[in-house]
Amino acid sequence: xxxxxxxxxxxxxxxxxxxxxxxxxxxxxxxLLESLESxxxxxxxxxxxxSDPISDGPTIQHSNSIALENGISLELIFQQLExxxxxxxxxxxxxxxxxxxxxxxxxxxxxxxxxxxxxxxxDLPLEIYQKKYQKTFEKHQLxxxxxxxxxxxxxxxxxxxxxxxxxxxxxxxxxxxxTKKGIQGAKKYLQKxxxxxxxxxxxxxxNISRPEDFKFASKYTRGGIIGSAFIKHIENSNHLSQDTHxxxxxxxx
Amino acid sequence: xxxxKTSNHIDNEGFYGEFGxxxxxxxxxxxxxxxxxxxxxxxxxxxxxxxxxELLRNYVGRPTPIYHAKRLSEHYQTQIFLKREDLCHTGxxxxxxxxxxxxxxxxxxKTRIIAETGAGQHGVxxxxxxxxxxxKCVVYMGAVDVERQAPNVARMKMLGAEVxxxxxxxxxxxxATNEAIRDWITNPRDTHYIIGSVVGPHPYPDLxxxxxxxxxxxxxxxxxxxxxHIIACVGGGSNAIGAFYHFLDKEQVELIGVEAAGKxxxxxxxxxxxxxGNTGVLHASMTTLLQTKDGQVIEPHSISAGLDxxxxxxxxxxxxxxxxxxxxxxxxxxAVKAAFLLTQKEGIIPALExxxxxxxxxxxxxxxxxxxxxxxxxxxxxxxxxxxxxNPY
Numbered sequence: 071x072x073x074x075x076x077x078x079x080x081x082x083x084x085x086x087x088x089x090x091x092x093x094x095x096x097x098x099x100x101x102l103l104e105s106l107e108s109x110x111x112x113x114x115x116x117x118x119x120x121s122d123p124i125s126d127g128p129t130i131q132h133s134n135s136i137a138l139e140n141g142i143s144l145e146l147i148f149q150q151l152e153x154x155x156x157x158x159x160x161x162x163x164x165x166x167x168x169x170x171x172x173x174x175x176x177x178x179x180x181x182x183x184x185x186x187x188x189x190x191x192x193d194l195p196l197e198i199y200q201k202k203y204q205k206t207f208e209k210h211q212l213x214x215x216x217x218x219x220x221x222x223x224x225x226x227x228x229x230x231x232x233x234x235x236x237x238x239x240x241x242x243x244x245x246x247x248x249t250k251k252g253i254q255g256a257k258k259y260l261q262k263x264x265x266x267x268x269x270x271x272x273x274x275x276x277n278i279s280r281p282e283d284f285k286f287a288s289k290y291t292r293g294g295i296i297g298s299a300f301i302k303h304i305e306n307s308n309h310l311s312q313d314t315h316x317x318x319x320x321x322x323x
Numbered sequence: 324x325x326x327x328k329t330s331n332h333i334d335n336e337g338f339y340g341e342f343g344x345x346x347x348x349x350x351x352x353x354x355x356x357x358x359x360x361x362x363x364x365x366x367x368x369x370x371x372x373x374x375x376x377e378l379l380r381n382y383v384g385r386p387t388p389i390y391h392a393k394r395l396s397e398h399y400q401t402q403i404f405l406k407r408e409d410l411c412h413t414g415x416x417x418x419x420x421x422x423x424x425x426x427x428x429x430x431x432x433k434t435r436i437i438a439e440t441g442a443g444q445h446g447v448x449x450x451x452x453x454x455x456x457x458x459k460c461v462v463y464m465g466a467v468d469v470e471r472q473a474p475n476v477a478r479m480k481m482l483g484a485e486v487x488x489x490x491x492x493x494x495x496x497x498x499a500t501n502e503a504i505r506d507w508i509t510n511p512r513d514t515h516y517i518i519g520s521v522v523g524p525h526p527y528p529d530l531x532x533x534x535x536x537x538x539x540x541x542x543x544x545x546x547x548x549x550x551x552h553i554i555a556c557v558g559g560g561s562n563a564i565g566a567f568y569h570f571l572d573k574e575q576v577e578l579i580g581v582e583a584a585g586k587x588x589x590x591x592x593x594x595x596x597x598x599x600g601n602t603g604v605l606h607a608s609m610t611t612l613l614q615t616k617d618g619q620v621i622e623p624h625s626i627s628a629g630l631d632x633x634x635x636x637x638x639x640x641x642x643x644x645x646x647x648x649x650x651x652x653x654x655x656x657x658a659v660k661a662a663f664l665l666t667q668k669e670g671i672i673p674a675l676e677x678x679x680x681x682x683x684x685x686x687x688x689x690x691x692x693x694x695x696x697x698x699x700x701x702x703x704x705x706x707x708x709x710x711x712x713x714n715p716y
Binding site: 120121122123124125127128131135138143144165166167168169170171172192193194195198216217218219221222223226241244245246 | 344345346347348349350352353491492497498501504505508509510511512602603604605606607614616617618619620
């Protein structure tokens, strides 16, 4: 299913799960897609492992390094996606240099061939995206997902809202991924976002690791994104499918 | 010289030709926007210039002298002049930038300073500036570098800085920079990040270049006759941009940047970015970097921790592309030999970084009428243990 369709159809809180491709094993991706789909996750964010992930905290840095040691590459990720028959909406998240070296046009083409409908590139800012790459992404019907943070001005949130085609990724606090402080401290910020009546749905990420965090996020927005907590949960897993089901059940409890 | 006619300087959007820009995560947008919109007004204001120049004169000891190195000149049958940045307070040119940026941070009402460091020279310069201004200072340093640059770690701590060893990635300069960026993402309001070289997102490359351009400004007024060549070592490239800055549009002056070839450019243990790298994004800037075909950053090698960097400032990538500056490289061995020669001929022990610039003297035939200026960017006290272990004679 395309991302935009999911966001239009569903009114229940949406749960998005991030994981790094190639982790914990090089061929974990297809298993994780199937398990997340059957366990009831609403969308997945597939991380492209990178040597220098500046927006990520220690957990995702570590999963990136392991995946790279395992020998993952963007081309291999696309091949693994081709072998998967899952229909869960899929987003790719990575750093711009990986895409630049693969070739932006080639990347977009492969995404659209393998069922990817949204892209998150935290280090490709809106202005450079618009000027140089928007046409290519649009040609391949890829939604470019932009981030906002508690420091983002209202003027800029509106600008980002105008340029968003699927959802806006609201980072719950200043910082990198993987802190466990919960998102209750983001109440004012989430209320502010809610009061702006944006045309684009908002999903919240960062600091979500427990059922109460997910519930809290869903109270103010369309749902929550969980990364580091899931990665920790499967880090030493010998039964990926079982452990994935257990995690989703826990978060939705 | 077959040279395209492109500007040597930055455009309105923070690019040098195709290089530069600010490839920053949204979390850094307000900080970078604040800097971008205010840095030129602040640093060009009369009040700032007065404070900055006074510090450079009375605290750093500027202008640094130009020294005519007669015995080295005789050795190479040419005329060699040294710009003595090694005589700056704290022992290298890095202090020029650290003081300029701390004044800027004060104008922006920041109360906490962070920095990255490789060899520790920029960390020491920043810790010094923070001690001088009574500001809180946190320095990120790769765990490997903390070990191999112990004297500078001790200096930073005595100066009151908190030194945080970085255990991620390869535990060197690149990772220290990543960690400093993560700190800034986490502390966007009270913190200013003092980047130590002409790298990172716009406006840093231009900001640092302007603050280091005092070097070439002084060279212009100090040299009895215009130099025919200016040679500087290049890691990120701040001392080189500083020495080249006012000569970029004077095409009669040949500018030469010397990268670290490590164990040789074909050895896989090298930091010769412009010779071996290609275009990509590193530390939020489009530049030339050492990377795999998948775009993963390759760990460089140089005997000199200050040149041990997989990227290079975007302005250098541009000056390489438009051929205004000639970029060459020198190996670990060549640099150490050049350091011993300078020491024996002139009684000056250069930093390992600066020694790479001197190594280029061996690589070209000089005319007796040439006036070769070398930017002696730092002194070699910190490198004594490497020199004594590595004596090539």
